[in-house]
Amino acid sequence: MAKLMGSSGHGLLTSGRRQLMLGAAALGALAGTGLRPSPARAAGTLKVGTYGGYFKESFDEHIYPDFTAETGIEVESVAEPTGEAWLVQLQTAARAGAAPADVSMMAQVARLKGENSELWAKLDESKLPNAQNLHEHFIHRYPDGSISGIGAVSWYVTLATNTEEFPEAPTSWKALWDEDNAGLLGLMALAQNSFLLEITAKTWFGGTDMLADEAGVQKALDKLKELVPNVQLWWRDEGQFQQALESGEIPMGEYYHDVTGLAASQSKPVRSTFPEEGGVLDSGSWCVVKTSTALDEAHVFIDYMCRPDIQAKLARKVGTAPTVRRDTTDLTAEEFAAVGSDIPPIIPRYDLYVERDEWISQKWNELIAG
DSSP states (O other), X not given: XXXXXXXXXXXXXOOSTHXXXXXXXXXXXXXXXXSSOOOOOOTTEEEEEEESTHHHHHHHHHTHHHHHHHHOOEEEEEEEOXXXXXXXXXXXXXXXXXXXXXXXXXXXXXXXXXXXXXXXXXXXXXXXXXXXXXXXGGEEEOTTSOEEEEEEEEEEEEEEEETTTOSSOOOSGGGGGOXXXXXXXXXXXXXXXXXXXXXXXXXXXXXXXGGGSHHHHHHHHHHHHTTGGGEEEEESXXXXXHHHHHHTSSOEEEEEHHHHHHHHHTTOSEEEEOOTTOOEEEEEXXXXXXXXXXXXXXXXXXXXXXXXXXXXXXXXXTOOBOSBOGGGSOOOHHHHHTTOOSSOOBOOOTTHHHHSHHHHHHHHHHHTOO
């Protein structure tokens, strides 16, 4: 029987760079999220919300000072709480005409939910010339074609193995289904963050288009059910899985490319492999709440963040994969390999977890990790 391990408290417990991306340290109520309209501010200031903890600290140290020096726009850094709590705060404040932050880094499901409620200001594409450097899937649009969000940072989920238990790296996600790996796997516990439906669709059915309807999702679930006997741990606590991976107790699973690489650089017996089907590319996007009074400054900031040199800086300083095309950056082959891959990625079908969230969660619990 596979173990299902949850994290306690507010969220993920692991140390290391995943805290950068998921904001494990952002707790409690935040200043400025009340229902009163935002007070008048000095010209040329911008409130920017990012995932909390070391991620926010990295932006405070490496990004905002240079941005202010170049543009004259002062940044008020805001730590966002985990999950969709920030979305709820933004929606509540917007109804009262307030803006806890002008620009926020939003996870994709939360971005979509905000888009569906028209929470985000429509961005002026002519004021974002550097957006042309981004991969198209990082430019998010309303049905009328206007921009609702822009890719901020991205990161990969890959196939991680213990090098002592697996001297040769697997080449395909199909290794998860291999009967020889019975009881050896650690996989994420939720459909919404494991992206195992997308991995299954790409690996066995040629792509994620099949997930457009419930019949296709059911087909993917049935195939995914075949690997359940191989799973020792359905994990929510990253720190626990990383420790088990390094010790060899759970020598294979899905994990974050940057964290695995960091552990390997510290002589841990682990490796991250981009399977031939591609790693899963997850991301956060910049969105501007429609009640912001700093829309001009927000455009300047987002355009700045779309520059290849800034994306390269994030790769070096924060460990995120560039949202811009690799050939526009000056990253060396080694620097790029530390955060990304040229293998076309698996892009999550975030729409699934907005439009069919309850149905997928029910099926997931019945068939997979229940």
